[in-house]
Structure formats: structure tokens, C-alpha cells
Amino acid sequence: MRKTLPLLILVTILLVAGNSFAQGDNVRNIFFDTIRTGDVKGTPIGVEGMKYIGNQYITYDDSLLMDYVSGTVQFDIDFHADLELIPLDSFYLKTYEIFEMDLLGWKRLGADLLVKLEAEFPSTKIRARWKLFDTIRRQQVARGVVEKHKSQWREIGHEIANEIVHTLTGEDGIFLTKIVYIKQIGSAKELFISDFDGAHARQVTDNGSINLSPVFSADGKRIYFTSYLEGDPQLYSVEVNSGEIKRVADFPGIIAAPAVSPDGNKIACTMTKDGNSEIYVIDLNGKVIKRLTWHRAIDTAPTWSPDGQMIAFSSDRSGAPQIYLMDSDGLNTRRLTYEGRYNDSPIWSNRGDRITFVSRTKRGRFDLASINTSGHDYRVLTEVGMNENPHFSPDGKHIIFSSTRRSPRDIYTMDITGRNQRRLTRFGNCSNPNWGPIVD
Amino acid sequence: MKRFGLLAVIGMVGLMLMLASCGGEKPQPVDETPPVVVVDTTPTEPVEPPPPPPPPPKLKESQLQTVFFDFDKFNLRPDAKSSLDHNYALLNEFADAIIKIEGHCDERGTIEYNLSLGEKRARAVMEYLTGLGIDATRLSIISYGKERPLDPASNEAAWAKNRRGEFVIISQ
Structure with missing residues (x-):
């Protein structure tokens, strides 16, 4: 599954950009073809706010840290030229009177992929888990863990984004450059x-x-x-x-x-x-x-x-x-x-x-x-x-x-x-x- | 209240010390060694120290005229040449002056290109002066590209001021 997903995305992009997948050389022109054909965007992806999965009360500072980490991941994913961050629409949440989005909800917002983030706080560290879901097939397709000192919350967010980009494109991410x-x-x-x-x-x-x-x-x-x-x-x-x-x-x-x-x-x-x-x-x-x-x-x-x-x-x-x-x-x-x-x-x-x-x-x-x-x-x-x-x-x-x-x-x-x-x-x-x- | 009392005491003591130092003149120590009489045996001729030679007039940077250029050009316009003729006369007069010519550009165009253009401007100025007969060893050049504008504004008037060759006196 990990291997087929990037291919799937690539095919989607190529089709939208009006390219034939058989012409391998056209891959490099994707980006310029998108200008010519109008407003073609990257793969739509949602990134949920980080949730605590431990069994203790968490401090206010730790809850802020979780916001910082998910904010960093969201910024990076949005930054990437091939990915399009779908913002969590609070209007949607209110309209449907739900407090937590499920995969179907994200699909309705237009996200083909969803990242869920979870945190634990062992001593002075953040243990951050990320899970990547395919909202169309409703399956988890990849996951990973990053653990660092709390002061390195930016690096945690960037490393998670790098791992997600690597999973999706096979290329190294630039978020720690x-x-x-x-x-x-x-x-x-x-x-x-x-x-x-x-x-x-x-x-x-x-x-x-x-x-x-x-x-x-x-x-x-x-x-x-x-x-x-x-x-x-x-x-x-x-x-x-x-x-x-x-x-x-x-x-x-x-x-x-x-x-x-x-x-x-x-x-x-x-x-x-x-x-x-x-x-x-x-x-x-x-x-x-x-x-x-x-x-x-x-x-x-x-x-x-x-x-x-x-x-x-x-x-x-x-x-x-x-x-x-x-x-x-x-x-x-x-x-x-x-x-x-x-x-x-x-x-x-x-x-x-x-x-x-x-x-x-x-x-x-x-x-x-x-x-x-x-x-x-x-x-x-x-x-x-x-x-x-x-x-x-x-x-x-x-x-x-x-x-x-x-x-x-x-x-x-x-x-x-x-x-x-x-x-x-x-x-x-x-x-x-x-x-x-x-x-x- | 206690603190005030302490301050008052310190103030009083200070005042007394001041008065004491102003009061009563101390007797001057008397110099008791007899005056030494020096007998001058040299023929008397009133030696007048020669008047110090008037300091040689110095060249001032403000006397040297800045020359201006057209956009993306380093050739010398007629007004630039007449400024340089003026500067040439001064450099001839003050033959000890060592000069650095700075080439500058306006903000348009890239950093790297303007660095090269500024040097071409400075070199054009130097070559004009050496062509008139100034010793090349007295002149050096440096380009600041667009890094040191005279006027930081972004308009034609500022740009015209910034495209320039400036004279700096290194020594004289």
C-alpha cells in the first residue's frame, strides 16, 4: 500500500494536468502544465490538531505544545508544492453539530488524505505519533513516531512533515533545511x-x-x-x-x-x-x-x-x-x-x-x-x-x-x-x- | 525620620569640609636656592626663531566633484568630463594626494551586475584622469555597486544622484 499510494497520486496529478502517464518525461513538466491549464492544485490533504492519548491530566503548556506541533505540520504540508492543505472548516463542524471529524467528514471537505497526530509526554519529551489515512478507501496507509525534547517542538513538526512527504512522493522533504x-x-x-x-x-x-x-x-x-x-x-x-x-x-x-x-x-x-x-x-x-x-x-x-x-x-x-x-x-x-x-x-x-x-x-x-x-x-x-x-x-x-x-x-x-x-x-x-x- | 537625621549629619559634615578648604590661604613654601646667573658669552645677535612655514594648503574632498552617469552606462557624459577636468587641475596642484575612485549604481538591476557596472564606472573615471597625465599610482578604484546609495528613495531623481563616481582622499 505504501508503494501504490504515491503512484496513485502521481497518476491523479498527471491526468488532471492533461498528461499521458506513458510519457515518463512529462513528469517533469507537471508544474508548468498546471499553469497552462489553469488552477490545478496539489493532492488535497487534511491535518488534524494533535490529540493527547495518555491517561493523565495534561498541563496547559503541554496542550499549547500540541497546537504548536500540529500548526508546524499544517504549515509545512501547505507549503509543499504538490500538496494542498484543506483547512478544517469550523462552519462545517457547527452545521453538522459534530466535534470530531471522521474520515467521511474530511472526504466531504475535499481531502483525499488525512493526517492524525497523537501525543504523549514521557518526562520532558514529546512522543508524537502520526498516522496517514486514505479517506477514499478509509484505510490507514502509513504511520510513524518522532520523539524529542519539548523545546524542539518545531523540529518534531518538521520531521513529521518530512516523513509524510517522503511517504507520499519518495523524495526527501525540505522542512529541516x-x-x-x-x-x-x-x-x-x-x-x-x-x-x-x-x-x-x-x-x-x-x-x-x-x-x-x-x-x-x-x-x-x-x-x-x-x-x-x-x-x-x-x-x-x-x-x-x-x-x-x-x-x-x-x-x-x-x-x-x-x-x-x-x-x-x-x-x-x-x-x-x-x-x-x-x-x-x-x-x-x-x-x-x-x-x-x-x-x-x-x-x-x-x-x-x-x-x-x-x-x-x-x-x-x-x-x-x-x-x-x-x-x-x-x-x-x-x-x-x-x-x-x-x-x-x-x-x-x-x-x-x-x-x-x-x-x-x-x-x-x-x-x-x-x-x-x-x-x-x-x-x-x-x-x-x-x-x-x-x-x-x-x-x-x-x-x-x-x-x-x-x-x-x-x-x-x-x-x-x-x-x-x-x-x-x-x-x-x-x-x-x-x-x-x-x-x- | 532616622534616615533623614543621618542625611542631615552627612550634609553638615560635607558643608564644613567645603568651608575649610576654601578658608585660610596656606603660606607658600619659600624657594631659598640662590638664582643661578648664566653668562652669555656668544656674540650677541638677536636670534629670532624663523616663522613656522605656513601649513601647506590641503586638498579637501568637497573640492573634488562627483561625476554622474546614465542608467546602465559607464561612458563619461560631457558634464562628467568637465567635472573631471576640474578635478584634474586640483590633482595636479596637490601632487601628493592619493585618491580612491568609488563607482556606484542606482538600485535597479541585480547586485552582481551592478557591482561590475560600478567598477566599469570607476575605471572609466580613472582612465580619463590618467589619460590627462595623472600618475596611475596615485589612483585606485573600488565598486560599491548599488550598496551605498546617496539617496535611498526609489525615483528618477534619487537614481540620477546614485549613479556616480566619487572621489575619496586616501592620503596627502
């Missing part, structure tokens, strides 16, 4: 790290300088970034746990726009050491492996294809910034974008088939747009504010970016289609996010 972003404090710009949902934010650098363009290392333990710490903007790395800062490379001029290769052993970046902005590949000790571009225009913002064989970058060699592709040895350069007069900051999707970038759209402002790697199917993903600094989530289903839509600038996330745009920070001075890898 970290993000890094830049927050302006006075005239300084410092690195901050937080959970993927913005919780547990903490300052990583405190050097009073301008720190920019942070990117996680492949193992998530370090963050590479550009900093004016010693004068010129140069490349540094900071260890996430200790906060220890190390200079990675030392060349005259600018070292900017670092992009870690998929194997984690190389960094593509922009340097001006030879008198102009060119793209180079360096090793993790700052030694130049190869210079990739040789044009007197600005070449910058490199991003690796998932197989590491190609690099997309931006260049104003045509007179204004546009996206170009080249092999990762610098050969076979060709222009990718022709739409509009300003396309920059490309990021290569984890599936490899699309490139998302910043585009100056018809409304004259900066939006996120997406195009496939053959240069077709240009789509605009945002429509308010100035939107910049896109990066993918490690599962490739979400994009994190900064936007000026409701404040001077804050961090937002959305599905890769542009749906479900959510504000993550509320400080009004945050930019330049990057999403860390899934780590055990």
Missing part, C-alpha cells in the same frame, strides 16, 4: 541564518562591513560570500556553527557572485583581476582552475547546470544584460534570452530543464521569469514590487527571492510556477537569500 540571507543593520549588511520558514533566525557575521551574495557549500556547513571586510570586495567563507570567517581567494579587484558546483569542489565566480568582469572557476582554496569568459563586456552571475557540464551567466555584450549558456570549460557560448532589455541573475533548475532569472518586464520593473534551456516558453512568475536574487530550494520545487512589494525589501518564497508566494521575513531590510541543502 536552512536559509541564509543578508540583513541591513545601519550601514552594515550582515549574514543571517534561519529555518526554511524564517524561524530561529540568528546573526552569523558581525563585522560591520558589507557582506553580499551568500551561498551554502554542498554539505551546508559553510557559507561562501563576498565581503568588503578588508577593503576590496573579496571572497570569504564562514563556518555556520562556529561563525569563523576565512578568506577563500585573494585577487586584486572584485571577487563576486560565487556559485558552488554541484559536486561541491569548485566555485564559479566573477573576478576583475584582469581588468574586466570575467567568469572564472576556482577551487575551494581560491586557486584559479580556468578562466571561462574573454569578452570586454560585463560577464557575471554564473550558475551551474545540475550535472555540472554547463554554466549559464549574464552578459551585456549585446548592449544590455542577457542570459547566455556555455559549456563548463567556457566553450560553445550561445545567447538564451531575447525577451526584453534586461535579463540577469540566472539560476538553473534542479531538474535541469529550465532557467529562472530576473527580467525587466513590460511593466518596467524587475520580475522573476523562467525559460526552458532551449530558449522557449518565457514565463513571468511575479507581478508586484521589484523581485531579485532567486535561488531554488534543494528539492527544486520552490524559489526563494527578495521583493520590495510590501516593504523596503524582504525575503519571499513561491512554487516554481509562481504560485503560493509567501513572505518569510518582516524586518523590511532583508535581501540576497540562498537555500541550504538537505542534510541528515
